Amino acid sequence: MSANVVDIAWRVGGPQGKGVDTAAGVFGRAAAAGGFFVFGRREYYSNIMGRHSYFDIRVATHPVAVHRNPVDILVTFETETLVRHALAVAAGGLLLHDAGAADVPIDRMVFLDPPLQEALVSHLEEAGLPPTTAGLLEAARRRGVTVLSVPYGELAEHLTSTLGASRARAERMINTVAVALSGALLQYDPELIKKGVALTFGSSPMTELNQQAVDLAYAYARETWDLEALPLRLAPRAERPVRLFLSGTQAVAMGKLAAGIAFQSYYPISPATDESVYLERHATVPTVDGGTSSVLVWQTEDELAAVATASGAALTGARSATATSGPGLSLMTEGLGWAGINEVPLVVTIYQRGGPATGLPTRSEQGDLLFAAHAGHGEFPRFVLASGDVAEAFVDAAQAFNYAERYQTVVIHLLDKTLASTLQTVDPFDTSQLSIDRGLVAEPAENGAWPGGFPRFRPTESGISPRPLLGQPGGMHWLTGAEHSEVGRVTEDPTTREQQMEKRMRKLEVAAREIPAEEKLQVYGDPDAAFTVLSWGSTKGAILEATQRLAAEGVQVRHLQIRMLWPFPAQELAPFLATAQPLVVVETNYSGQMARLLTQETGTKPDHLVVKYNGRPIAVNELLEAMRAILAGKAGPRYVIRNPFE
Amino acid sequence: MSVATVTVKDFQVDYPNDWCPGCGDFGILNALQQALAGLGLRPHEVAVFGGIGCSGKTQYYVNAYDIHTLHGRVLPYAIGAKLANPALTVIAVGGDGDGMAIGAGHFVNAGRGNLDLTYILFNNEVYGLTKGQASPTLPLGAQTKSLPEPTIQSGINPLMLAMASGYTWIGRGYAFDIRGLVRLIQQAIRHPGLAFLEVLQPCPTYNNLHTKAWFAGKDRGGLPRYAPLEPSYDPVILPGTDEATLQARMAAFIAEATRSEEPIRTGVFWENRAVPSLGERLVQRLPNYLSEPPAKKAVADGHGRPVVDLEPLLAEVAIR
Numbered sequence A: 001m002s003a004n005v006v007d008i009a010w011r012v013g014g015p016q017g018k019g020v021d022t023a024a025g026v027f028g029r030a031a032a033a034g035g036f037f038v039f040g041r042r043e044y045y046s047n048i049m050g051r052h053s054y055f056d057i058r059v060a061t062h063p064v065a066v067h068r069n070p071v072d073i074l075v076t077f078e079t080e081t082l083v084r085h086a087l088a089v090a091a092g093g094l095l096l097h098d099a100g101a102a103d104v105p106i107d108r109m110v111f112l113d114p115p116l117q118e119a120l121v122s123h124l125e126e127a128g129l130p131p132t133t134a135g136l137l138e139a140a141r142r143r144g145v146t147v148l149s150v151p152y153g154e155l156a157e158h159l160t161s162t163l164g165a166s167r168a169r170a171e172r173m174i175n176t177v178a179v180a181l182s183g184a185l186l187q188y189d190p191e192l193i194k195k196g197v198a199l200t201f202g203s204s205p206m207t208e209l210n211q212q213a214v215d216l217a218y219a220y221a222r223e224t225w226d227l228e229a230l231p232l233r234l235a236p237r238a239e240r241p242v243r244l245f246l247s248g249t250q251a252v253a254m255g256k257l258a259a260g261i262a263f264q265s266y267y268p269i270s271p272a273t274d275e276s277v278y279l280e281r282h283a284t285v286p287t288v289d290g291g292t293s294s295v296l297v298w299q300t301e302d303e304l305a306a307v308a309t310a311s312g313a314a315l316t317g318a319r320s321a322t323a324t325s326g327p328g329l330s331l332m333t334e335g336l337g338w339a340g341i342n343e344v345p346l347v348v349t350i351y352q353r354g355g356p357a358t359g360l361p362t363r364s365e366q367g368d369l370l371f372a373a374h375a376g377h378g379e380f381p382r383f384v385l386a387s388g389d390v391a392e393a394f395v396d397a398a399q400a401f402n403y404a405e406r407y408q409t410v411v412i413h414l415l416d417k418t419l420a421s422t423l424q425t426v427d428p429f430d431t432s433q434l435s436i437d438r439g440l441v442a443e444p445a446e447n448g449a450w451p452g453g454f455p456r457f458r459p460t461e462s463g464i465s466p467r468p469l470l471g472q473p474g475g476m477h478w479l480t481g482a483e484h485s486e487v488g489r490v491t492e493d494p495t496t497r498e499q500q501m502e503k504r505m506r507k508l509e510v511a512a513r514e515i516p517a518e519e520k521l522q523v524y525g526d527p528d529a530a531f532t533v534l535s536w537g538s539t540k541g542a543i544l545e546a547t548q549r550l551a552a553e554g555v556q557v558r559h560l561q562i563r564m565l566w567p568f569p570a571q572e573l574a575p576f577l578a579t580a581q582p583l584v585v586v587e588t589n590y591s592g593q594m595a596r597l598l599t600q601e602t603g604t605k606p607d608h609l610v611v612k613y614n615g616r617p618i619a620v621n622e623l624l625e626a627m628r629a630i631l632a633g634k635a636g637p638r639y640v641i642r643n644p645f646e
Numbered sequence B: 001m002s003v004a005t006v007t008v009k010d011f012q013v014d015y016p017n018d019w020c021p022g023c024g025d026f027g028i029l030n031a032l033q034q035a036l037a038g039l040g041l042r043p044h045e046v047a048v049f050g051g052i053g054c055s056g057k058t059q060y061y062v063n064a065y066d067i068h069t070l071h072g073r074v075l076p077y078a079i080g081a082k083l084a085n086p087a088l089t090v091i092a093v094g095g096d097g098d099g100m101a102i103g104a105g106h107f108v109n110a111g112r113g114n115l116d117l118t119y120i121l122f123n124n125e126v127y128g129l130t131k132g133q134a135s136p137t138l139p140l141g142a143q144t145k146s147l148p149e150p151t152i153q154s155g156i157n158p159l160m161l162a163m164a165s166g167y168t169w170i171g172r173g174y175a176f177d178i179r180g181l182v183r184l185i186q187q188a189i190r191h192p193g194l195a196f197l198e199v200l201q202p203c204p205t206y207n208n209l210h211t212k213a214w215f216a217g218k219d220r221g222g223l224p225r226y227a228p229l230e231p232s233y234d235p236v237i238l239p240g241t242d243e244a245t246l247q248a249r250m251a252a253f254i255a256e257a258t259r260s261e262e263p264i265r266t267g268v269f270w271e272n273r274a275v276p277s278l279g280e281r282l283v284q285r286l287p288n289y290l291s292e293p294p295a296k297k298a299v300a301d302g303h304g305r306p307v308v309d310l311e312p313l314l315a316e317v318a319i320r
């Protein structure tokens, strides 16, 4: 790596509710303020307080959209984080741990699941080290990790005595101290850490107090350690363009707001809730002409009601959406069918998590693709979109409404827990690049009287018919979940059934023809390379980087990312599939759900299926390893990425 | 300017009806059409949402915006439409199975909002459209025609459930007392909040216990088994009503709603005007809710570009 290329992976862990997220936010913003690209990955349990959580922040001079192992700096405050992550620190890296913590045998740690305990103990036994925290620290030292003992207790007392902070507040500020120690170890500009503090705490009085803690920590580090002797450096960049630093849920919410969402319903569920809460908090936003514009966010009693209220609102002309994850989608299926047969423009945002049932509620999985593509009894047209990163989440969230209204049907926007909680620097969103398509709305009163009811469902060549909105004079018609005539009258007539079924399904054929290829499929890497990786959703970041790394080694890879999964872009894929050698599909699920769709729609089977289903996203190094194995002819048709330590 | 008067004909529509002869649903339909016309509403201003069941077909025969929803979901669809377009007059109709079984969670939670709409529950004590199984309102031990054995589950009291859930207008009518029903439906619609009207509805095909003749008291010299609440009964709660009065009215409500002696009472059981409607609450939160409700929200300018200015939101997450 050349001297001015920076790529630092920093990890902080601790009990949920103790400020780990805040610490990561401060570090990430401090790095972004120095002109770096930043990527953040959050892991947490389905728990409010106490269970282990951790946050990876990756800082680089190039755009990053994935985490990596090993990490360069590990910040721990207590034993559990130390035990879970000590092995993850790279040679030449730094490990901060509590100087006051006792040496604890690993098999006494009830909070560690047995497989992880066994993996750690056998690792240490092989190295001839005791199966304790001291053994882990020694193993790190032997690997070339600089282990730094930090007297957190004393530092907290120091915060109390010099800054006058209460003991409780001082303990919380230890997070900031650890971030600042990390900054000092990297010889990063303390003013930028303080900027990270200000950007995180805003105008609250906590900003100043925490900024003083930064100075205190820097002073401590300079007095205590020989900073010059440490290997890692982070020097602010000269170029510091304005960037956004935000999560996937925020990006989706902003995309919806930009698109003019007027109604959002939801029932709380991880990892989808944050989006709705953000929308409610930002329910009224300014308009370009100086006015204001609002979205009504409605918390329902369950997801059955969430999909129904959003549909009811959509019938009146409101741009309407609901957001949930797999369990909620299960309940919404009846409502999808109703919207489908009534040709209701409805956006359903799904943040996939580990399934089935309650599954892994706070972990990630691309487990709901086939479900999204098929959910509901009977047949009706739908769209399934999937975003690959935070910037795409914004654009797709807005575009979903255009598809919904243009084709008057259900649009499922798939994301996952990974994207939901990813924090990423992106270029500022530009709403002037978005266009809005409201589809065919009827002007019934101007088109004369319709004594037998407005022909809402009159078959047309495109399958799309003008849609009157509830309350419009002259537009009255019937809506029903039963098969119906062109005015919405229930019918079981065979001919009408055929006509209406064909009308509805035709919309999808028209969409498949009309929608530009780039909205369905993106090509990255070398478009002419035979080595082809096919993906969808949040694995994009890992694949992009792995592709670039291999290119730097002289191995050309073509990366195809499917953004519209239904209707499946079989035609657009065909020329690539014809020349793919090998064809590799990467997914974070067990069975390769997209690979199945691919085979179903194109007849092509991937040569290699790379999957990971432990609930965690694929790290770039894990993917590289898989791709190298494939290149070396050492991978079978199914390659499972496993990692017991995350 | 002369305004054309609305007549019941405006709400009638020529469409073949497939209810069984003598079904109580005819009475309710008739009353609904008269009530809407009597209020001077124009058909396009009205949206009638139906559940699934024989009762859920009522809106087929009403000239208005009519939405046949899913089994149990009539309230959420109706709520979504009313929230998005508060100018609409929204009526929800459905069966006792639709509302008290599969839709019971929605029934209870709707009470929390006090949204200005009217829900009419057709209580025939059976699942009509699925051929007469026990509905959640059939009393313990009753055996209607289709039941192989008497029901071994108790019946729900819809009025009590409505009260417990926070409905601010609660009434009961009888399907063939059409004049009384017209008045009740109109009162329910005029009430500026969530209104619940239970209608006792004979199902001549499956409910052989509580028939039209039974309600009319044919077996006891023509003394009907239903009668209006006594004139002394006062259902009204006003803003500022003191606690003692409130408690007394609630006790009277419970006595009348649960009485086991005949006659079964009809009329307005509860009219709470002290609770702000959901619309009023929303205006507090979204200042332009009424001037630009979700249904009318401006989304794009003349060039198809978003009208929303995201700048303040971007500023919150911008690193400068």
Ligand SMILES: Cc1ncc(C[n+]2csc(CCOP(=O)(O)OP(=O)(O)O)c2C)c(N)n1
Pocket: B052, B053, B054, B055, B056, B071, B094, B095, B096, B097, B098, B099, B122, B124, B126, B127, B128, B129, B130, B135
């Ligand atoms: C999800 C679902 N489950 C079951 C049914 C079958 N179903 C149709 S109508 C009905 C019951 C209707 O009873 P009620 O709501 O009392 O209406 P009524 O016919 O008596 O007016 C049932 C169970 C359905 N349509 N949908």
Ligand code: SF4
Pocket: B018, B019, B020, B022, B023, B024, B025, B054, B055, B124, B128, B129, B202, B203, B204, B205, B206
């Ligand atoms: S089954 Fe009963 S409720 Fe249904 S139409 Fe016939 S009489 Fe009416």
Ligand SMILES: [Mg+2]
Pocket: B053, B095, B096, B097, B122, B123, B124, B125, B126, B127, B128, B135
């Ligand atoms: Mg019934």
